[in-house]
Amino acid sequence: MANEPIKVVGIESIEKRGVDVQKLIKLLTAGVGAEFTTYYYYTILRMHCTGLDGEGIKEIVEDARIEDRNHFEAMVPRLYELGGSLPRDIRKFADQAGCPDAFLPDTWEDLTSILRLLLEAEQCAIRSWSEVCDMTANGKDPRTYDIAQRILQEEVEHEAWFIELLSKRPSGHFRRKYVGQSPHVGAQGSLIHL
Template sequence: MGRKAREIVERAGVNVNQLIEMLKKAYADEWIAFYYYSLLAKLAKGIGSTEIAEQIKKIANDELEHQSELADRIIQLGGEPPRKFEDLVKIANCPYVKVPENTGDLKAIVKAIIEAEGCAIEAYDKILKWLKDVGPDPVTFHVIRHILQEEVEHEDLFETILGE
């Protein structure tokens, strides 16, 4: 635990326990996205599926990186990421990705990912706005801004694939 890190953030006026809970929700979102995206990359079939699956795998790996960054920050602030996988679904902002019945429907897969990325973008935007309102925490702000930027890039990539 980072006692000094927590102390500095608290001194800035941030409710660290509330911040940790928000970060845990985002952490859960990233694990869930990683799981579903990895699954969709494996299940996608049909013409063009190989290329789309490769993009989905890359995004899944980004989501795994995000959960690691969030876990680090949660621990630095004196918290602990959820220990039970089933708790992730309970606390997540974005608890599921709509997996289409027909995994040959690549358009439906891409739309599901766009929807999931949109949920993540909203969650990170909410954290950034909250941080701006309650007080400065430049480390958490930087981590969340970095992840938000990548989520926006993911959404844009899949909107481009979809032709939007």
């Protein structure tokens, strides 16, 4: 009895609705890997937002940094529910992340080079979470979809912020109520640890 595998109805039900769970696990591992590495690299990027101009964007980078960490926190439990897991070796985790590393550019004293990098990272994240939404939408996996669409909403907001800073195109952004508020991921589902 003790060695008998226990049926996971939460997995069975989404498989019956057409979700390829192994494929989904790969996408989620890549997605949370990108969030985690982004959080790390954004820390370095934020530190290099210096001088009078840098002071102006430091807070917005910090919002994106903490919210990306929140995305990692929000989706990792779902990865385990589905039978997946984080790689034991963080190097392997980074190598299978869904987005390239956001290394500090050599030209970091030119703030636009940092902003371009931030924008590339957010755009990659949008593509990555859109894949998860596509795979789980229309009632196929409501739980994963719900978390992924909340993350996606914040990534789209981050993209708009950085485009505004680079091009003056209005994003509708004012400010978060507090740093890294995560209005979509955090407030509605209590999915993060604040």
